[in-house]
Amino acid sequence: MNFQSIPGQERAKRLLQNGLRADKLSHAYIFAGPHGSGRKEIARAFVGALFCSRNVDEACGECLECRKLAHGNHPDLTWVEPDGASIKIDQIRGLQQQFAYRSSSGGTKVYVLNEADRMTVQAANSLLKFLEEPQTPSIAILITENGQALLPTIQSRAQWVPFLPLPPEQMKPPLLAEGLPEELVHVAVHLASGLEAARKLIQINWFAETRNVMIQLMKDLASKQPFAVSVQQKVMKSEVADHLDTLFDMIMLWYKDMIHVSFGRKSSIVYIDQADWLAKQAFTRDADGWVRCMERAVEARKRLRSNANAQLVLEQFLIGVK
Incomplete structure (x- = not known):
């Protein structure tokens, strides 16, 4: 995998490739950003360019070092995943x-800690000593959704590489x-932060089912008949x-469509x-009315995150917007 094959994240690519060209690399990096935004892919591309024996800022994919990486048996790369719920001190x-x-x-050895914010306190303290006093030339890559959850002393000793959600229009093609399926792609790219995450959503059965149920709910709400509790x-x-x-995320997109x-x-x-149906219903309320519906969906989403009773949250939302 190389930088060129990964869509988006131009700022992160530029920062890393400039360091490779100038031979000015940090001993530790924090790849911080939302799940699915390409952090792991960029990490692999960076490691590939670092180890490549032919190119300076991009893996060639053909040299011996690149082939070792491709086969997952490069001796100078160690990839650490959480062991259960956390990264433990024994792993460090x-x-x-x-x-x-x-x-x-x-040359340089590289280790990658995926979901680094899930280190135990003991593991994080052990890693800090390792960062401060490495026994061999090494580069650390800490991948995390929440860089602020890392120890402040670790944050201060690493270079931050920020990752942003990819724009939906960049993910669709x-x-x-x-x-x-086009109808699933259009929804997934608005709910996911990157290609990998969007692809996974589309391929999960419940995602298509949730979309269908949401549409049925919205049409039932819009009818002049009493709302069907069934x-x-x-x-x-x-x-x-x-x-x-996810249902409420889809509902918010539905109301945005009404406004559009x-x-x-x-x-x-x-x-x-659903373009024809939306066109018929969009003018049954003014834009402020649809915004208020969106606000109710946002509030319901917040209540779910606060562990409120799910059935009660759904009931109150449907009554409110009806």
Whole structure:
């Protein structure tokens, strides 16, 4: 994997490639940003460029070092994942033992801590000593969604590389080129931070089901008939009940679509297969009315995060917007 093959994150790429070209690299980096935004992919591209024996700022993919990385058996790279719920002190101690020996090529060794904010306090303190007094030339890459959760002393000893969510319009073309369903792609790119995360969402069965249920709920709410409690009960008895946070995220996009249609921005709508129905309903409320509906969805989402009763949250939201 190389930088060129990864969409977006131009700032992160530029920062790392400039360091490679100038041969001015930090001994530790914090790759901080939302899940699925390409942090792991950029880490692999950076390690590839660092080890490549032909190029300076981009992995060639053909030299011996690149082939070792591609096969997952490069002796100078160690990738650490959480052991259960956390990265434990024994894992950091094991890392220190591995790095007590020099690189096989006499160069720099690299270790990557994925989900580094999940280190135990003991592990973090042990890592801090390792960062301050490395026994061999080494580079650390700490991948995290929340860099502020790391020890302040670790934060101050590493260079931050910020990662931002990819714009939806940048994610759509490659996902559509893969043959993924267009109606799911349009929703996923607004809920995910990057290609990897969007792709995973689309491929999970409950995601399509949640979208269908949400549309059914919204149409039922818009009808002049009394709201069907059976629809709500159906939601709570289905797999969707475990993903009400995503349901409310989809509802917010639905109301945004109503606003887009109200202002003649039909090209911006997310639920493309519902365009005709949206066009008929968008003018049943003014823009302020749709904004208030969105605010109710946001509030319901917050209550879910506070561990409020899920069924009660859904009930109160549906009554409120009806």
